[in-house]
Amino acid sequence: MGKPNVFDNQRHVHFVTFSCYGNRSHLSRDQCKRILLGALNHELERHRAVCVGFVIMPDHVHVLIWFHETGKLSSFIRDWKRSSSRSIKLFLLDQSQFARTFPKEDPIWQKRFYSFEIMTEEKIEEKLTYMHMNPVKKGLVDNIAEWPWSSARHYDSGKSVGVPIGWPRM
Incomplete structure (x- = not known):
């Protein structure tokens, strides 16, 4: 099986999904989500990227990301996965109830990620709605703005979500 195609030669918004290894719920702990957001902030600045939206679920992540330059995705x-993986693994291995649930040599993330290139504002809004509805559909909250691990509060009420949210210049 070859590598999946990633179209990163134009300045589209990328709707990206990646999952925890073995569909484990490594992100069920708030500290793991905080680590992931901290790493996202660092990489946004380092790669000069714009986060249009995100949601962190217990076993996967969705993000809408835009770059000023092509070829960065x-x-x-x-x-982002490398820097967050180290810290999440150290945290989980320090938690005795989690340390026994997976072999310490297992990775935190699946190797691949999936990207869908978005070319219109209508499609961006559709994907934002899809992402923000994830916690509601999974029964984690009743209202999208109640999930603290997404950009929904930013769009719903302008509140800070721990990551700067912006809009692409398409």
């Missing part, structure tokens, strides 16, 4: 996701 793969390195951004690699760096």
